[in-house]
Amino acid sequence: MSRIPHRRMLSLSAVGVGALLALTACAPPGGGQSAPTGSADIDPTAGCGTEDVVLDMYIETGFPLPKELATAFTAQYPNVTFDIREDQFAVITQNAPRVLQDSPPDLMRLPQMSALTEGGLLLDLDPYAEAYGWTEWPESQLEQLRVDDEGRRGSGPLYGMGLNFSMTGVFYNKELAEQIGMTEAPATLEEFDGYLQAAKDAGITPIAQFNGGATGGLLFPLQGLMASYGPTAPINEWIFQAPGATIDTPETLAAAEHLQGWIDAGYFADDINSLDYSQMMSRFIGGESLFVFSGDWESGNLDAQMPGNAGFFLVPPLEGSEQMGAMSAPLTYGIAAGAENPDCAAFFLDWIATDEEARTITVEVGGSHPMGPADAFMPEVDPESVTAATLAAGNTINEVNGAMDFIANATGAIYAQSWTPNVQRLAAGEEDAATVLSNVQADYEQEIGD
The missing domain is CATH 3.40.190.10 (Periplasmic binding protein-like II)
Known part of the structure; x- marks a missing residue:
């Protein structure tokens, strides 16, 4: 896997990563100019x-x-x-x-x-x-x-x-949930696992999650699981580049292995690595999946398009655990x-x-x-x-001080060059949970110069 340039080089020349992403969107013309130093005249x-x-x-x-x-x-x-x-x-x-x-x-x-x-x-x-x-x-x-x-x-x-x-969590289709006996949000991760298996057994796609192209949509459930398995403060320290911080810990490994278990169990749509965000939401609104991991920015849309039929919960804690958090x-x-x-x-x-x-x-x-x-x-x-x-979920996160930033925001290139390809290989069965975390940590350290 190619490594990421040093962060200080990135600020002036990192847009060369486009070849790795195979993106078709056009960047603005130009280049070679010195970076602006700030608007000369502002009046607050x-x-x-x-x-x-x-x-x-x-x-x-x-x-x-x-x-x-x-x-x-x-x-x-x-x-x-x-x-x-x-x-x-x-x-x-x-x-x-x-x-x-x-x-x-x-x-x-x-x-x-x-x-x-x-x-x-x-x-x-x-x-x-x-x-x-x-x-x-x-x-x-x-x-x-x-x-x-x-x-x-x-x-x-x-x-x-x-x-x-903004905050991420799990949206669910209430009508599909009733078909498998789910009448309220799961209180524990074990209960959530049971509903995923029940949906699969009933012939319902448990989760339609975007993860195609240049998007690592599996980071949404991964980060939710990280909050179930351990405290959020060390994750924020890693995102904020605190000295010596690592994303490769026993707690995050347990979360990544839980996600790999969902993949191996067939809980995600078969075409997850070609599914984009808009397709995910279209399928969910159309009743083609029980769950999606997304954010509260969809709440107004779902209230309009699925009135009374959409629910929401945070990724629940482990059995017997009070641990709770979310990307917020x-x-x-x-x-x-x-x-x-x-x-x-x-x-x-x-x-x-x-x-x-x-x-x-x-x-x-x-x-x-x-x-x-x-x-x-x-x-x-x-x-x-x-x-x-x-x-209400946002208020809960504030009460327990469980908010964490998005793990894709840790460095300028970590999302596109490391997280996304690694979780896509995880979804394809080409990489295991431990390798995902070790690869991402290595790329992170090279980019920030540790």
């Missing part, structure tokens, strides 16, 4: 003014929330319109350094942040945080978005802002250091977190908790909806 209190402004926004395909928010913002501020470009997350990860350098957007869905801050490609948002009062929000909302001068996350300048706090992180956006309209972009980010209409859209469309002050407005939701279930 300027907002969007009264002149016509076009905000250039680069977003992730398949997520309606940013477009819904942009439409509502333009309705309130008609002088501001949006030029929106969409790509898959893996493509954004590949192209991020060149996009930020050669055609810097005002707003961009951010992959792993450390390499981008090292290259001077992202704008330091601390002046806006002071001006708009973001520093008065719960610190846990912003700490994942801070990067220090060593490239470690959790402290230092603020380089991103979340559209919301801001849906991160940043402002390019060379952005044309940084003040208006920052005003838009503040509006998302503080405006009542924007917060309502975040809950109803995004299905998750908005950013912002602890006592900010929250819209009412139908207590029987899947949105209510995901919000």
Whole structure:
């Protein structure tokens, strides 16, 4: 397996990984320019003014929330319109350094942040945080978005802002669940295993999970299982590149072996390695699988397309264990250091977190908790909806301090070059759980220079 370039090289030249991914999406033209050093003139209190402004926004395909928010913002501020470009997350990860350098957007869905801050490609948002009062929000909302001068996350300048706090777990089809005797969410991992086997025995596809192309969708169940087998703090330390951190521990190995057991038992759709995200959701909504591992950003969509028929739960703990956690992180956006309209972009980010209409859209469309002050407005939701279930699960994670960032965000290249091919080989039976973790840890250490 080819190794990943050193992280400090990555910030200037990592987009050469495209040949390994065989992606067809086009990167912006250019290259060879020095990285921007930051917008020379920003006014943290300027907002969007009264002149016509076009905000250039680069977003992730398949997520309606940013477009819904942009439409509502333009309705309130008609002088501001949006030029929106969409790509898959893996493509954004590949192209991020060149996009930020050669055609810097005002707003961009951010992959792993450390390499981008090292290259001077992202704008330091601390002046806006002071001006708009973001520093008065719960610190846990912003700490994942801070990067220090060593490239470690959790402290230092603020380089991103979340559209919301997203969380992953398990959606289930209630009608199919009733066919196998499942009338409520499983309380333990052993009980969940039993339902998976019962679905297979009944001729129902237990799990349709995306894992094809450049996407490692098996990371969703893997990370959920990691939270069942061990604490989340060491996983966050690894993601934040704490000295000596490793993803290859006895607890994570047990989680990966449990996932391999699901694969070996035939609980995933046969074509998992050719299944993309949209196909996964289409099958689930169409009643072709009992479970999918996805995030609360689908809650509004499922309430609309499967009213009353979709449920949600976190990957349950081990039998007799209180261990509980989930991938939960801001849906991160940043402002390019060379952005044309940084003040208006920052005003838009503040509006998302503080405006009542924007917060309502975040809950109803995004299905998750908005950013912002602890006592900010929250819209009412139908207590029987899947949105209510995901919000309740988010509260549970906050209560037990079980949130962890996405393991794909540990370095700039770890998702595309290491996690994805390794879990695809795991799904194909070409690699075992122990090899997946050892390969990923080796790639991680080479990239960060340990």
